[in-house]
Every structure is written in C-alpha cells, then in structure tokens.
C-alpha cells in the first residue's frame with residue numbers, strides 16, 4: 001500500500017486522549033488476544049497512545065506503524081545483548097556517558113511516549129535498571145569539570161517526557177557552563193505525540209531562551225516512516241524551528257518498518273522539506289529481542305544507498321552508521337569482495353578517520369560478525 005495514499009485517507013489526526021500500558025487496553029487489539037504477545041510485553045514493555053494507534057491500518061497485520069509498537073513473537077528468540085554498544089564501559093557516573101572527547105550524554109529519562117520494539121536501550125525500561133538519573137547534578141558537575149566537553153546530548157528514554165519545569169532546570173544548569181556550546185535533545189515525541197510540544201507554550205519559551213545563534217539547541221527527532229510525518233508532526237517541527245531550535249532526524253533501518261528504498265527515500269525527502277533533514281541512518285543494533293527487526297548489514301547499506309541516490313540536496317546528505325563499542329563506524333562502500341568502512345567518530349582518538357576493510361559477508365548483521373582484512377589511515381604521514 002502506498003504510504004502517502006493511506007495517510008491522506010485518514011481524518012486529520014487529533015491529540016491523544018488515552019494512553020495504553022497493556023496490549024489489552026488497545027481497542028483495536030481486543031478480541032484478538034494473544035497470550036504470547038502478552039508475555040513478550042511483560043518482558044519488553046509496551047506503551048502507546050491513541051494518536052499513534054489511529055495512524056495504524058489495523059486491517060493490515062504487517063502495517064509498519066503497528067510493527068513499531070506491537071510485540072512480535074520473534075522477540076522471544078535468544079539473540080543479541082542487553083547493552084550492544086557497551087555503554088557500561090563509557091558510563092562515568094549514574095546517567096552520564098562520556099565516549100567522545102567533546103560530547104557527554106545524559107540519560108535523564110526512563111520513559112517514552114510509546115516504546116519502539118527494536119529499542120537498543122530497552123534495558124533501561126526495566127524496573128531494576130539503575131542507569132538513568134533524572135537528577136542530573138552529577139552530570140552537570142562532571143561536565144563543568146571537563147572543559148573539553150562542548151556538546152551535551154540529553155537522552156534516555158525521551159527527555160521531552162520530563163516536565164517542562166524539570167527541563168527548564170536542566171537546560172538552565174547546562175547553560176550555566178560556559179564551555180557547553182551545543183545541547184542536543186533526542187526525542188521521538190514529534191512522532192509519538194506532537195502535542196507535547198504544540199500545546200506547551202512554556203516549553204517553547206524555554207527552548208527559545210536557551211537556544212541561541214552561537215549556542216544552539218538541536219532536537220534529534222526520530223521519524224522512522226513517512227506516515228509518522230503527519231500534519232501535526234510537521235507543525236511541531238515548524239514550531240520548534242520558529243523557537244530557535246534546529247532539527248535533524250535519525251533512525252535505524254528496521255525490517256518490516258522502513259526496509260524499502262522507496263519508503264526510505266520518501267522519509268529523507270519529507271524530513272528535508274520539513275526542516276528536519278536526515279542526519280544518521282543506523283544499522284539496527286544486536287539488542288535482545290531485536291532478531292525480527294534486524295537486516296543484514298549489506299542489505300541495510302544497499303537500501304540506504306538506493307534511497308539516498310534518488311534524492312537531491314539535503315535529502316541525500318545522511319550517513320549510514322554502525323554505533324559500535326569502538327565508535328561510530330560509517331559504511332562508505334561495498335563491492336563484490338569487500339566492505340569499506342571509516343571511523344566517523346572514534347572512542348580512541350587515534351582511530352579518528354581510520355579506514356577499515358572487511359571481507360564481504362551478506363549474512364553479517366554487525367561489525368563484530370565481519371572478518372577484518374586491513375586498514376589505512378588517510379591524512380597521516382606515511
């Protein structure tokens with residue numbers, strides 16, 4: 001089914017009035033109770049609202065937005081890790097990660113408006129998880145004591161799920177540190193509930209106050225499929241932009257959601273036109289529960305390549321990235337024999353820019369599954 005045709009057939013989607021924490025609460029799923037899915041939803045939390053569920057074509061069991069939030073039986077397969085990018089190794093205090101010299105990441109929220117089934121941080125939604133700190137005092141202190149940190153990423157969970165009062169305190173604290181230039185907020189609220197932003201004038205005032213020409217706030221939006229770019233979602237991006245916030249989009253390639261070059265190309269085109277161009281496209285991380293959502297690396301890269309090459313301008317500027325323990329590894333090319341990669345960001349600064357060669361393996365889903373066969377370091381003296 002053509003994605004745009006279906007979106008246009010929908011009535012103008014309205015703000016959510018009901019939030020669902022169990023599958024049984026979703027009216028469209030009543031009468032089709034599946035005990036296996038209930039068990040999975042206990043294992044990896046389910047959450048949604050009736051704005052997002054109204055975007056789903058419930059007549060289609062393979063609807064991509066349904067697949068975003070409704071558990072799949074394949075999630076039970078023993079596969080993947082709790083922490084596939086080994087974030088534990090870069091955690092310097094509760095809720096504070098420091099991987100790249102200039103960037104600190106604060107895990108300041110352990111909840112999202114809905115849960116993406118493929119989330120690589122689904123471990124933090126478990127009741128006994130200790131990785132998130134809503135109190136960012138330690139993080140602020142750490143950043144204050146590290147003048148090399150110029151970029152702070154608020155993440156989680158979804159930071160925009162925090163109250164506006166709390167967000168104002170967090171942004172105010174970070175802005176009191178002179179060396180913090182850019183603040184990024186990772187959020188899927190523009191897709192899951194654009195009214196979180198559209199209805200909150202105080203939030204927009206706060207963002208406007210703390211996002212300046214020389215020290216901007218970015219919203220790292222997370223649209224996975226063109227049908228998430230509804231009129232309210234577009235209005236949300238527009239409102240953020242008019243508040244002085246800069247927006248970009250990033251998403252993984254997920255089996256059954258956006259594993260189609262036409263859909264991806266449309267996503268890149270729509271986000272660019274909306275003022276929220278695609279920044280990174282990620283390989284789905286080998287996280288537990290993610291087997292049904294993961295494509296082999298070569299397949300993902302080909303989809304990415306085919307989607308970017310049909311677009312122009314800002315709709316073809318994104319990079320295909322593996323968020324590996326050792327850094328952000330960009331796949332730059334694949335031929336019959338080799339996979340060509342390059343450190344876009346490296347945990348070890350000596351690796352920055354390093355070119356990596358791997359034997360092509362069409363089954364491999366992650367960098368660690370590939371056989372390394374050489375490297376080069378362009379720009380270094382020979």
Ligand code: SF4
Pocket residue numbers: 111112114115116118119120121122156157158187188222
């Ligand atoms: S919005 Fe982000 S953090 Fe939340 S469930 Fe989705 S991928 Fe995970």
